Amino acid sequence: xxxxxxxxxxxxxxxxxxxxxxxxxxxxxxxxxxxxxxxxxxxxxxxxxxxxxxxxxxxxxxxxxxxxxxxxxxxxxxxxxxxxxxxxxxxxxxxxxxxxxxxxxxxxxxxxxxxxxxxxxxxxxxxxxxxxxxxxxxxxxxxxxxxxxxxxxxxxxxxxxxxxxxxxxxxxxxxxxxxxxxxxxxxxxxxxxxx
Amino acid sequence: xxxxxxxxxxxxxxxxxxxxxxxxxxxxxxxxxxxxxxxxxxxxxxxxxxxxxxxxxxxxxxxxxxxxxxxxxxxxxxxxxxxxxxxxxxxxxxxxxxxxxxxxxxxxxxxxxxxxxxxxxxxxxxxxxxxxxxxxxxxxxxxxxxxxxxxxxxxxxxxxxxxxxxxxxxxxxxxxxxxxxxxxxxxxxxxxxxx
Numbered sequence: 001x002x003x004x005x006x007x008x009x010x011x012x013x014x015x016x017x018x019x020x021x022x023x024x025x026x027x028x029x030x031x032x033x034x035x036x037x038x039x040x041x042x043x044x045x046x047x048x049x050x051x052x053x054x055x056x057x058x059x060x061x062x063x064x065x066x067x068x069x070x071x072x073x074x075x076x077x078x079x080x081x082x083x084x085x086x087x088x089x090x091x092x093x094x095x096x097x098x099x100x101x102x103x104x105x106x107x108x109x110x111x112x113x114x115x116x117x118x119x120x121x122x123x124x125x126x127x128x129x130x131x132x133x134x135x136x137x138x139x140x141x142x143x144x145x146x147x148x149x150x151x152x153x154x155x156x157x158x159x160x161x162x163x164x165x166x167x168x169x170x171x172x173x174x175x176x177x178x179x180x181x182x183x184x185x186x187x188x189x190x191x192x193x194x195x
Numbered sequence: 196x197x198x199x200x201x202x203x204x205x206x207x208x209x210x211x212x213x214x215x216x217x218x219x220x221x222x223x224x225x226x227x228x229x230x231x232x233x234x235x236x237x238x239x240x241x242x243x244x245x246x247x248x249x250x251x252x253x254x255x256x257x258x259x260x261x262x263x264x265x266x267x268x269x270x271x272x273x274x275x276x277x278x279x280x281x282x283x284x285x286x287x288x289x290x291x292x293x294x295x296x297x298x299x300x301x302x303x304x305x306x307x308x309x310x311x312x313x314x315x316x317x318x319x320x321x322x323x324x325x326x327x328x329x330x331x332x333x334x335x336x337x338x339x340x341x342x343x344x345x346x347x348x349x350x351x352x353x354x355x356x357x358x359x360x361x362x363x364x365x366x367x368x369x370x371x372x373x374x375x376x377x378x379x380x381x382x383x384x385x386x387x388x389x390x
Contacts, residue, residue: 022307024219101304108366109296109304112217123367130364157376161360165352168359169325171303172318181352 007045010035011059014052018103023053024113050115053107057118060103061125068092069132078140079194085136086159086186093167094175094182102167133159137193146193155193162186202240205230206254209247213298218248219308245310252313255298256320263287264327273335274389280331281354281381288362289370289377297362328354332388341388350388357381 001009013035014026021030028049032039046052068088075081093102107114107122114122133156140146146155166182196204208230209221216225223244227234241247263283270276288297302309302317309317328351335341341350361377 020307022219024217025307105363106304108363109301112215112220113308126363127367154376154379157360157364158357158380161356161380162353164360164363165356168300168303168321169352172322181349184349185353185356 003045006037006041007055010037010042010045011056014056015059015063015103018056018106019101022113023056023107023118026053026056028052050117053114053118054121057104057107057122057125060107064092064104072136077145078136078143079145079190081136082140082146082159082190083186085133086163086183086190089163090166090179090182090186093163094170094179101171105164105167130156130160141195144195147195150193158189159186162189198240201232201236202250205232205237205240206251209251210254210258210298213251213301214296217308218251218302218313221248221251223247245312248309248313249316252299252302252317252320255302259287259299267331272340273331273338274340274385276331277335277341277354277385278381280328281358281378281385284358285361285374285377285381288358289365289374296366300359300362325351325355336390339390342390345388353384354381357384 010031014031017025017031017034026049028039028042028046031037031052032042035042042052046055068085071088072081072085075084093105095102101109104122104126107118108126134152137146137150137155137159138152141148141150141152162182162185166178169178205226209226212220212226212229221244223234223237223241226232226247227237230237237247241250263280266283267276267280270279288300290297296304299317299321302313303321329347332341332345332347332350332354336343336345336347357377357380361373364373
């Protein structure tokens, strides 16, 4: 197995363990047992607890980009991009309906379980989403697909709020009902702002 | 010191430690050291880790009721209740601006650090907020202060989404800017639905 394959296998195991064990449970020792690799082998890949947590956050972000942001950018129409983003993000945050939080939200709320540098990194990664949405909104307004007076920051705040609420509600309520409610709200938001 | 005072002192210490140490750090041993009480004394009060976590969640909920829901219910006008709720909740979720999460949101996202019964309890306590907002919206509509066609569930979802987003953003962004954005969104929401 190549070094890259081994690294991927370790990060897959870490992401799978995250909902039940949290970032605080992501120790080199436990992951070594889970992947049947040596502790020294894991140290060679990650160098320690903080670096491992950062690698797991980046692996979650890479999955997010693959599932959400890249398919959005493959759309040509600026308004359609926002519709696709709402749909894919909602699937991401309410995924599998088994009460598992989005790993990036989990990281942003897990300060006590993260090494300091990993906590800073988690916040920085999560904070990328707001400017991404604001940029899509600005371009849609410039292209005449959203109202010209759309405030991209305010639009992005409302857009992001619906998905965050859906993700949190889906932990304790029927995910299908949560998704239906959030879908209706996204449709209303886009109707309100569409040019 | 009475048993009630001792209990209050322990729970105050636990809530103070929560942002830095998380629910996973709330051990009887650490709290005993922090409050200079005996471990057996803490066991006498709480009986174990899970019961302690439940008591801390209830203490956070009691503070929330004192800071947010009781002042709201002291208002007579149904629309004013929603305005006051937006304002007090926003203060609560962005409080102190030191990047500390709301303890109830923290609990709902901390499944790995909570005993199973405490995790169930945390979700149940957090989930009380949605029906509280929906009930206020229904009464405001019945009193002719919100539009008669207001869907209380949808209204509550949007209302709650703004506060959750503000709370999460305030962990990584300038809390004053986050609060200003959320205040503008609450004002727009109430304008949109006001009768």
